[in-house]
Amino acid sequence: MPFYEYRKQYTGINFNHVFSHATSADVDAVLAKQSIDTNDYLVLLSDAAAARLEDLAQKTRTLTQRHFGNAVVMYTPLYLSNHCVNECAYCSFSKRHAIERRTLSFDDVGREAEEIARTGMRHVLILTGESRKHTPPRFVGECVAILRDYFASITIEIYALSAEEYGDLIDAGVDGLTIYQETYDEKLYADLHAGGPKADYRFRIEAPERALSQNIRSVNIGALLGLHDPRIDAFFTGLHAAYLQKTFPAAEVAVSFPRLRPLVSEFSGARTVADPLFVQLLCAFRLFCTSAGITISTRESSRFRGNILPLGVTRMSAGSSTAVGGRIGEATVGQFEIADTRSVAEVRDELVRLGYQPVMHDWNNKMYGERV
């Protein structure tokens, strides 16, 4: 059953009731368990669990260390283009905003790659807005061909593609897909995505399944926290991750918990996700999906990122720019504001100081087998 259908058995839950009625004893019972199911996950997202953050954090740390050790995989984003036909209410790249638009030339891609590679970074995440005119899948594939000379792992965060298009990009050398559902609430999603192909909720939610059907190695999903009740979106993010793990056991599944950041025009619908709630969401997810990765980007401050490392974080970006041409001195406006502006070397040194091993090389695109 596709996730679009699967999730419907949970959409009728009275979340507010569940979150307010779980007790501290329920939290104890869940923390004592070896394996945590969806009902337990709800308990970990409850008000009662919010009062037990240290207990959640302790168990989270133990499980993370056992499964992932002290390794944190590093990556950096590379924006290929900000041309976009979508009208996402919360995004700087929305076509409604009169910002300078730009798509990198192949020469520029090579120059950006060189700059990034100079920092020692070997994993790159390439991003675009949604414009099949300016950045068709073939263009992305040609960029990947250039980037393969510089990077050991190339992942994409671009608009949702068909299974066949994902297959072509995998053949070109892409090993991972990042795609956020933004919010799992279908009605709110429709309100926030008034125009453009991204308005198709189902096509987007099933994108990870399409990429995995083509045997992509990893997928990274998430909700943009602050659009909807963060606990509900965190619940569905976890449900989605668990579904993907079960349906595609060979896949490496990871989630992100991006919090809304300031952007070009202030988005009025945002809810604040305070640090304690963020930590609760992180721990609850880690306890529910022990073997899934957790990615934390430079949306979060350096201090906060350092503090949450033991709470399940397995992947971190560094040396980021959210602008097109950000590393070759020809930057457009960024997609969102970066909170952690440290260089790759600074983040690496800090990880070592905190007792972690920054993993600069976790895959080699030469190892990739043929698609099965």
Next chain:
Amino acid sequence: MDSLAIAGRTVRSRLITGSGKYQDEALIPAILAAAECDIITVALRRVDFDRPADNILRHIPEGKILLPNTSGARNADEAVRIAHLSRAMGCGDWIKVEVINDQKYLLPDNAETIRATEILAREGFIVLPYMSPDLAAARSLVRAGAAAIMPLGSPIGSNQGLKTLSLLEIMIAEIDLPIIIDAGIGAPSHAAQAMEIGADAVLLNTAIATSDNPVLMAEAFKHAVRAGRLAYLAGCGPVSSGAQPSSPLTGFLHS
């Protein structure tokens, strides 16, 4: 001297360590020295061949046997491709075949492991396949040309010890190749137990790498493996449910 031979090569130590999960890879030489290890396994996916100055191999002292592994392979073809890359990059002919297509439990796929072993052994690799302890699969691996068999004690990194004990005992009794118990060994007592039941060696990583004092833990494992091996050679007494008096009740008949 009680030494272990794998593919005709004599190995002094029956403890094999891994190289992942460390806070600092620079600790590796001290770990190997404390554990007195001869063989260390390295995930090729983590080796940046394009940057020798920044790669894990620089921490491995001369004279150790490098056992590259195919971590990240989801099928036999990917394992074979990784092994080829390893050989091309000068990592030698030893290869630990690890084919995992379950990211949750990280349990190996025996069928694909057999297929990869067959191909690589034919190409002259010294293949040490990691597997779920299944006798029929182990026999297939022997036929495929494996140099040793590496059944798991429990899931990787779980520290659960020898949950597959009965199956491991069958493997040790029936398979003539060296049996190296790999994965799940979380404490020195687990390693000692593995050696007491007759395993030829153990491979472990998490228990050392994630300890608060990895060097000290490496030393603890060295002693445990030796103690277990000596106990195996000496022959442990039979286990019974009740006490066995040292003066049996019929002793008076002989006095």
